[in-house]
Amino acid sequence: MALFTLENISVAYNKQNILQDFNLEIEEGKFISLLGPSGCGKTTTLRLIAGFLESNNGKFLYKGKDYTKVPVNKRNFGFVFQNYALFPHLTIFDNVAFGLRLRKASKSEIEKKVASVLEIVNLSGFEKRYPKELSGGQRQRVAIARALVIEPDLLLFDEPLSNLDANLRENMRIEIRRIQQELGITTVYVSHDQEECFAISDQVAIMNKGIIEQLSDPATIYNYPKTKFVADFIGFKNFIDFEDQKIHENEIELTKSGFTFIVQKNKANTSTDGKTGAIRPDNIVIRPLKESVTAGKNELPGKVKIRTYLGRSYQFIVETPIGDFTINQELLVPYQVGEEVILEFPANNMVLVK
């Protein structure tokens, strides 16, 4: 059974719906990320779970109990903020002890728990310092310790790494994952950074305009996006809107303006309702156009329109009869702008999306 459930939740702000009939179930001990562009409702969802926001409609169930009307301070959820939100007037020790003192823990218990949680986040010895004396990464670890020490039933992160620089961000996300797995705390994590979410989550929910477009483990989302939005969001830059499809035993045959494409059936390409083909720039093969060769199945003739250098590879924008395509390829001798080429779309690399 799910640990907590959001049931038909609606949230409106200034008469604008941010979430409408939103549903989400999280199982105990799982690390789930809400990922999406700004304004997709991910932070709203998180703040609703935390209790900072009230829903207009719907229910929030925790362990089967109705938590919809339970105020923030009675929920026992840990929240980690983007800007750390440490108490500037308190030492690190007192910051971390804040929640324990409210729970009327004894002095010796507080000392023991604070010491052990500071050890978990590698900040032993910082007890007497003030937040302003710490670096951004250290502050965020204090914030995590402060949320952990109350032994929360649920740990919530609101873009906790976006104020840190790139190197630190990578280290911190490994830290967060390690701590979460060590303690087995159910975690909801909000971010707009795809790599970050994929790296640390058991499950990722891709959100768009207040709904979840897809909820799966990271690898499934990465390889088999279900909708055009998800595909676009995770880097499938090329889309073909097919006109017709025929389902065969192991493959699906699609056509567009007289060109034929074969797509292998797989985990994602089983349903017949997806008629848009999506393919990553890395997966299209670009070949020189030789005379007497015409484009066959899964092939398109084209002309290089723009060429840019990405460091590891070149990126080409190629003009074809059915639109422009973006291709990344590692090449020693790049194609020139204006050169005629053939694009090949491998049958096992194209995904059909809604």
Added chain:
Amino acid sequence: MKEKNRGLAVFTFLVFVFLLGPLLIISVTSFEGGSVLKFPIETFSFKWYENIFKVSMFLTTFKTSIIVSLAGNLLALLLGVPAAYALSRFNFKGKAVLNAVFISPILIPGIVLGFTFLRYIVTTYQLPIYAGLFIGHTIIMLPFVIRVVSSSLSTFDFSIEEAAHSLGASKIGTFIQVVLPNIKSGIIAAVMIAFLESFNNVDISVFMTGPGVSTFPIQMLTYVETYFDPTVAAISVLLMIITAFFMFIVERLMGLSYFTKR
């Protein structure tokens, strides 16, 4: 270029002379040994400083002023801090209007305010003199409390309030444990500025005081009407020292930039 700078220096010097000259003259005359205020002084003496403590009305009115200022200050804090908090924290209809209303006692000439208080507090409702002074002074202190506390709340990060909530603190608990300690210096500065405003006030008090009850500045005025000795100059010097000390503390706590902000 050099010529222009010299002109500016002279101008600045003149402004300082204009501002500080009277203070300097008052300070010097307070040490006059004779019984008539004069500048420059002929003999040197501390006797007018001693005289302050010999005139019983100065002591009585000093107490009155202190009581009115402190009590008014307390009420102004109780009203002003929550008001400043609400104005900074929330967005609501009529916020701009409320802001303007709270600031209005600074903008309305004191004499107008004083007369209004006389008309209602004294004439219509016939409140006792102490009560009238207390209400009047609370009203003139309130805008200073709201302004100063608001300016210290403007740099307050309200997400730490949410952090406290999520850790289990109630709304009131959060205000006491998290908000108040972080605007402490603003509150102390507000107390001092409001105190000075109230303690030095003449234009409101002059309408509110009556037989037997007077405030310190009013007593100074009364004294000057009858005597022309340097006692008032000596008092002025003491008040200047107290004010300077208060402003020094305020500057230390918040910076005086508050006064240049609008």
